Amino acid sequence: MNGVLRQDHPLVLATVLKALNDPTRLRIIQELINDEIGAERHCTSFSGLADVARATRSHHFKVLREAGLVSLVDRGNLLLARLRRDEIEKAFPGLLNILARG
Template sequence: MPNNITNTSTKQEAMLGILKALAHPIRLQIIVDLINDENGAERHCTSFGLTVAKATRSHHFKLLKDVGLISHIDRGNHSLAKLRREELEEEFPGLIGLLSNL
């Protein structure tokens, strides 16, 4: 998600990408888990209890990163994910609140 989206068309394209990403139940669950994490901390990508192959898990996290829902942090042998809460609230007010009710 580009910073400071001002162009309506660009903002619509960004929202379309987010909605497409969230249409998959695994990606939706990752985002809901991050939203509901009270600390808002970075989470190890294996901490989500996903019962999928490592390559599939990596694919889902890459898509979430590509649409701007999460940031990906490399810590040596560990990959961490963090919800881009502030940016999402700024660009798409109410989205996090809507998803937190799922």
């Protein structure tokens, strides 16, 4: 199966803020914000995640997906994360700019 792995979740402010309250997940989102629009990244390509246990990485990406911040995309043997930039901007204008500034 190639394409979006799981259906996108709705963006709910409380869920988004809870997901972003973790420093690792916030760093993941900040890196995706700074990537080219539409970019997809493998979970081990994020700062500080290469040496993290697979279960921990999976948990972080599950929380981000369930918060509606990322889509997970299946590319054969790779599971990639993509920021739901347009949806986030529509639901919470300016949020990505605030997060990008750190």
